[in-house]
Amino acid sequence: MLNRPRLRAPITRLARWALTATGEPGATPESLEPRPEGLAVEPSPEPPLDAATEDEQSGQDPEFARELRPAYLACESAAVTRLLYERLSDKDVAAVEQLLRETPGAWDHYAAAPDEASRWHLLLALGMWVGSESLAKKTRLVRVEPPDDVHSMTRGALAAAGGLYEADLIVDALLSVGADMSEVKAGLDFGSSSGRVLRVLHAAYPRATWYGCDPNARAIAWASEVLPGIEFFVNDDAPPLPLQDESLDLAYAISIWSHFAPDLGLVWFEEMHRLLRPGGYLVCTTHGLTSVAYYAEHGHRTLEQSQEIADALYRQGWWYAPEFGDEGDWGVVNPERGTSFITPEWLLAQLCPRWRVFAKAPRRNQDNQDVYVLQRVYALVV
Numbered sequence: 001m002l003n004r005p006r007l008r009a010p011i012t013r014l015a016r017w018a019l020t021a022t023g024e025p026g027a028t029p030e031s032l033e034p035r036p037e038g039l040a041v042e043p044s045p046e047p048p049l050d051a052a053t054e055d056e057q058s059g060q061d062p063e064f065a066r067e068l069r070p071a072y073l074a075c076e077s078a079a080v081t082r083l084l085y086e087r088l089s090d091k092d093v094a095a096v097e098q099l100l101r102e103t104p105g106a107w108d109h110y111a112a113a114p115d116e117a118s119r120w121h122l123l124l125a126l127g128m129w130v131g132s133e134s135l136a137k138k139t140r141l142v143r144v145e146p147p148d149d150v151h152s153m154t155r156g157a158l159a160a161a162g163g164l165y166e167a168d169l170i171v172d173a174l175l176s177v178g179a180d181m182s183e184v185k186a187g188l189d190f191g192s193s194s195g196r197v198l199r200v201l202h203a204a205y206p207r208a209t210w211y212g213c214d215p216n217a218r219a220i221a222w223a224s225e226v227l228p229g230i231e232f233f234v235n236d237d238a239p240p241l242p243l244q245d246e247s248l249d250l251a252y253a254i255s256i257w258s259h260f261a262p263d264l265g266l267v268w269f270e271e272m273h274r275l276l277r278p279g280g281y282l283v284c285t286t287h288g289l290t291s292v293a294y295y296a297e298h299g300h301r302t303l304e305q306s307q308e309i310a311d312a313l314y315r316q317g318w319w320y321a322p323e324f325g326d327e328g329d330w331g332v333v334n335p336e337r338g339t340s341f342i343t344p345e346w347l348l349a350q351l352c353p354r355w356r357v358f359a360k361a362p363r364r365n366q367d368n369q370d371v372y373v374l375q376r377v378y379a380l381v382v
């Protein structure tokens with residue numbers, strides 16, 4: 001039996017503490033001055049989730065779980081934020097803290113961090129925001145913000161270091177299945193937009209070759225210009241990507257499969273299978289059952305539509321609607337791209353045994369999307 005996601009999602013600590021909604025560009029707290037363009041709040045890693053699974057509790061044969069490890073991921077290490085923070089000496093930290101003290105509002109935010117990982121995160125983000133040169137030099141983080149006409153999921157003070165939250169999410173997920181980041185020689189951000197996550201991973205793991213691709217040509221052009229050392233390229237709506245077979249150790253995709261129509265999603269899974277070496281990993285996020293609850297709770301979808309989506313998930317394992325319409329997503333028009341929800345059962349049925357669906361963390365991304373760790377299997381034994 002597969003692990004059922006819990007339907008009600010508790011609010012994360014930082015989200016509760018923070019002044020703005022998570023991940024929404026343009027939200028600005030009143031307390032931080034000088035008033036930034038937007039203080040996009042990224043929630044802290046979530047509290048540990050129950051390790052014991054239904055299978056373990058019921059004593060059921062784990063073979064029935066197929067390849068999906070029926071356990072929650074241990075997602076709390078904030079591995080990337082920590083790695084970057086630990087490049088700073090006590091003196092460096094004190095110098096950044098002094099800058100924060102001198103910026104009205106910034107210190108209050110920093111001092112209110114609810115835990116150590118949030119404090120590291122805020123020191124990096126707010127320190128980049130106030131322009132600490134030593135911080136940028138020691139961590140290799142880049143202080144750039146896309147203009148308003150360039151796509152980015154987050155902007156403002158808490159996004160000034162890039163997508164620390166997402167970088168942690170990806171690496172914590174990989175570490176929790178035993179992956180070794182030192183073995184990542186080549187990695188791809190599939191659907192990178194303007195590179196908010198890639199710039200953090202490039203800073204953290206500079207020896208790897210990092211690629212980023214997206215059909216949004218303006219975002220890719222901007223990222224290519226301001227983020228040297230990362231190989232960006234524009235991709236088409238459908239495969240192939242201009243990369244060699246088995247050339248990647250890692251691919252990741254934040255909020256990409258949550259938008260593909262199921263058939264297009266499968267085609268792209270197949271392309272990732274081609275690109276990854278045997279044993280390579282794909283970390284991706286999807287809307288699942290917990291997202292149905294999330295959108296209903298937050299009033300983004302009516303209860304009637306939420307019921308329709310939940311019914312479709314139980315009946316056929318997926319729901320899709322081309323919700324971007326004729327305008328497309330920031331001008332990227334594709335009727336096979338809109339909003340999709342899928343169940344783990346559907347995903348397993350489609351991907352196994354060519355993929356090992358290694359682990360799944362319900363609602364791990366922004367208290368909403370599920371996170372999967374997939375591995376291209378080494379060889380099929382028939």
Ligand SMILES: C[S@@+](CC[C@H](N)C(=O)[O-])C[C@H]1O[C@@H](n2cnc3c(N)ncnc32)[C@H](O)[C@@H]1O
Binds near residue numbers: 151153191255
């Ligand atoms: C919700 S945004 C997420 C962006 C980025 N992953 C992040 O977290 O900042 C979805 C992205 O998918 C991109 N996209 C749309 N169609 C795509 C495709 N066929 N292949 C790759 N990316 C695509 C969009 O242009 C957009 O940048």
